[in-house]
Amino acid sequence: MALSNYKEQFDKMKPSFKDVPSYKHKIKSFDDFMLKGWPTKKEEDWRYAKLNKIEKVEYQNYIFNIDKPKALFEHGFDFPVNNLVFRNGIFDKQLSQLSREAISYIKFKDHGCFSPLPGLSKLKDSSFYNLNISFNLETFYIDIPDNVVVPEPIVFSFVYDLDSTTMYHPQIDIIVGKNSQVKFIEQHKSNENEISLINPITKLRLHENSKVKYVRLAQLNGPKIKHTGHFVSQQQRDSSLHFVSVNLGGEFNRLDSEFYHEGKGSYLEVNGLCFSKGSEQVNYLSRIFHEQGYNESHQLYKCVLDDKSSSSFDGLMYIAPQAQKVNSSQLNKNLILSKEADVNTKPQMDINADDVKAAHGATVSELNEEEIFYLMSRGIKKADAIKIIERAFIDEIILKVGDLNIQHWLRGLVK
Amino acid sequence: MLQVKNLHVSVEGVEILKGINLEVKPGEIHAIMGPNGSGKSTLSKVIAGHPSYEVTSGEVTFDVNFEQKNLLDMEADERAKEGVFLAFQYPINIPGITNYDFLKTSFNSVCEYQGAPKLEDEEFKKLLNEKVKLVEMDPRFLTRPVNEGFSGGEKKRNEILQMAVLNPRLALLDETDSGLDIDALKIVSSGINKLHTKNNSVIMVTHYQRLLDYVVPDFVHVLSDGKIVKSGGKELALQLEKEGYDWVTT
Numbered sequence: 001m002a003l004s005n006y007k008e009q010f011d012k013m014k015p016s017f018k019d020v021p022s023y024k025h026k027i028k029s030f031d032d033f034m035l036k037g038w039p040t041k042k043e044e045d046w047r048y049a050k051l052n053k054i055e056k057v058e059y060q061n062y063i064f065n066i067d068k069p070k071a072l073f074e075h076g077f078d079f080p081v082n083n084l085v086f087r088n089g090i091f092d093k094q095l096s097q098l099s100r101e102a103i104s105y106i107k108f109k110d111h112g113c114f115s116p117l118p119g120l121s122k123l124k125d126s127s128f129y130n131l132n133i134s135f136n137l138e139t140f141y142i143d144i145p146d147n148v149v150v151p152e153p154i155v156f157s158f159v160y161d162l163d164s165t166t167m168y169h170p171q172i173d174i175i176v177g178k179n180s181q182v183k184f185i186e187q188h189k190s191n192e193n194e195i196s197l198i199n200p201i202t203k204l205r206l207h208e209n210s211k212v213k214y215v216r217l218a219q220l221n222g223p224k225i226k227h228t229g230h231f232v233s234q235q236q237r238d239s240s241l242h243f244v245s246v247n248l249g250g251e252f253n254r255l256d257s258e259f260y261h262e263g264k265g266s267y268l269e270v271n272g273l274c275f276s277k278g279s280e281q282v283n284y285l286s287r288i289f290h291e292q293g294y295n296e297s298h299q300l301y302k303c304v305l306d307d308k309s310s311s312s313f314d315g316l317m318y319i320a321p322q323a324q325k326v327n328s329s330q331l332n333k334n335l336i337l338s339k340e341a342d343v344n345t346k347p348q349m350d351i352n353a354d355d356v357k358a359a360h361g362a363t364v365s366e367l368n369e370e371e372i373f374y375l376m377s378r379g380i381k382k383a384d385a386i387k388i389i390e391r392a393f394i395d396e397i398i399l400k401v402g403d404l405n406i407q408h409w410l411r412g413l414v415k
Numbered sequence: 416m417l418q419v420k421n422l423h424v425s426v427e428g429v430e431i432l433k434g435i436n437l438e439v440k441p442g443e444i445h446a447i448m449g450p451n452g453s454g455k456s457t458l459s460k461v462i463a464g465h466p467s468y469e470v471t472s473g474e475v476t477f478d479v480n481f482e483q484k485n486l487l488d489m490e491a492d493e494r495a496k497e498g499v500f501l502a503f504q505y506p507i508n509i510p511g512i513t514n515y516d517f518l519k520t521s522f523n524s525v526c527e528y529q530g531a532p533k534l535e536d537e538e539f540k541k542l543l544n545e546k547v548k549l550v551e552m553d554p555r556f557l558t559r560p561v562n563e564g565f566s567g568g569e570k571k572r573n574e575i576l577q578m579a580v581l582n583p584r585l586a587l588l589d590e591t592d593s594g595l596d597i598d599a600l601k602i603v604s605s606g607i608n609k610l611h612t613k614n615n616s617v618i619m620v621t622h623y624q625r626l627l628d629y630v631v632p633d634f635v636h637v638l639s640d641g642k643i644v645k646s647g648g649k650e651l652a653l654q655l656e657k658e659g660y661d662w663v664t665t
Binding site: 369370371373374375376377378379380381382384385388389391392393394395396 | 463464465466467490491492494495496500501503506507509510511512517520521524525528560577581
């Protein structure tokens with residue numbers, strides 16, 4: 001489908017951001033988008049994506065949408081403390097709740113100033129990434145100072161409540177200072193009538209010896225909604241990141257993530273979870289780059305698929321020649337409940353150092369009849385037994401979140 | 416209570432049980448012994464409703480409200496709710512659900528089916544505490560996922576705990592003694608004996624006499640090549656221990 005619709009919109013927006021620092025970057029990103037167009041299956045990173053679902057819709061950027069936002073749907077904000085609400089991609093101070101401490105961490109800079117991508121990043125070649133840079137209206141900055149422990153999670157609640165074919169391109173840019181500890185939750189929730197494209201970018205930089213837990217949820221309630229998220233982290237020496245991604249619902253639900261070990265002694269745990277049904281499609285693209293040695297990363301992605309849904313996992317761990325003594329593992333496990341469900345999995349390693357420990361693998365399994373029988377022999381109905389087994393399958397990921405309140409919240413979502 | 420008549424069972428076209436007849440009355444304890452591959456575990460799984468086995472002929476009826484009902488028409492969960500319990504030879508690990516939640520879900524499913532009120536946490540904990548004492552189980556096992564990281568003996572003890580909670584009318588114990596050291600065997604046997612009354616029955620599947628020293632059977636049956644080839648009293652088990660199976664199976 002022609003891209004002229006996007007060109008028209010971009011030309012209209014141009015005058016409004018010509019004075020912002022990222023002006024040139026926006027122009028270049030949009031030119032790249034126009035040159036390349038939507039990704040195709042010929043691109044390895046998009047091989048398993050059913051892209052015609054995206055191409056068939058002409059999206060309007062949020063500011064061109066003439067619909068008025070409806071009354072906010074029941075979004076289930078479960079975190080009253082430090083809840084930053086973004087309505088249709090724009091920060092809404094009135095709906096947000098913030099401790100005085102958290103307010104001091106927020107820095108607004110309008111019109112997309114952002115930290116540059118790491119040199120190895122492939123995201124600058126991504127059409128969706130470039131689309132975000134071009135059309136982003138507001139970037140939200142969090143700057144956690146050195147030596148701070150934030151007791152309550154900082155929550156970014158993105159709610160989308162328009163009915164039309166809108167596209168949203170929010171950005172969050174987070175810096176966590178030396179020796180600081182903080183938990184973040186980023187949740188994207190749509191209403192049931194959305195036909196939109198949610199295309200956010202999150203960047204997270206961890207300075208020396210900082211510790212971060214990050215839970216990212218894309219819960220798309222509408223059957224026609226698409227989500228193409230991006231997450232990039234950069235870890236300095238001795239920092240630790242526990243990242244959990246949960247993708248639920250939607251017509252197309254994808255997360256492209258890149259994790260960089262830039263210093264020695266850093267620790268990374270990446271966990272992904274999806275639960276798809278109907279004709280939903282979930283894609284996970286996960287890249288881990290060990291640029292320095294003596295660090296560790298463990299990836300586990302689990303997906304439960306029912307009906308005619310499909311999922312793909314495309315994982316890569318890269319170990320640079322100088323990155324000795326790295327310990328890295330990667331595993332993708334899938335549980336299929338229906339013969340018509342479709343799984344594609346591609347765990348990969350690119351190892352260029354000789355003194356490292358690295359493992360990767362993938363499994364696709366069906367429901368175990370013995371497990372079902374065991375539960376039924378205790379008086380539990382077959383349908384309930386299957387639910388228990390599904391829950392057992394995904395609970396391994398939820399347990400990795402650590403925080404009991406967040407675990408409880410996630411369990412409620414995937415019931 | 417239980418009547419098995421001319422039961423023939425196959426798995427993937429191979430006949431495993433070749434005409435079993437068995438009657439179990441309330442209060443009776445039956446032991447089923449026999450060499451490996453004789454069909455002992457199959458018999459207990461078929462009675463409990465395992466879906467992999469095909470009953471080609473015969474019938475299995477169970478006393479439900481003073482009426483003999485066809486067990487083979489019921490799903491495994493319905494049989495459990497009517498009072499049939501199978502203690503597994505190899506209990507299954509279920510990560511992601513705690514032992515406590517599993518027991519409560521199971522107990523309340525049975526209550527609901529039988530028209531009894533479900534128990535809330537406080538009442539259920541009270542009931543469970545008594546049962547935990549009965550099998551001398553460390554209560555910390557209740558907060559762990561079902562059978563996850565349990566030793567062989569702990570899993571077997573957990574099976575008897577489940578039996579204690581569900582209070583079945585017919586308990587099928589499939590090699591409950593295997594993998595138990597002598598102390599654990601005593602505890603598990605003591606649990607079984609405490610749960611046994613004149614109104615409920617037990618069928619024990621075992622290879623060895625040693626369990627029968629602690630849980631004394633009224634009847635012993637020898638199963639060989641899918642048929643019961645000999646039945647007798649508890650002394651039959653002693654004779655089998657001494658002389659092996661050859662004299663009854665050849």
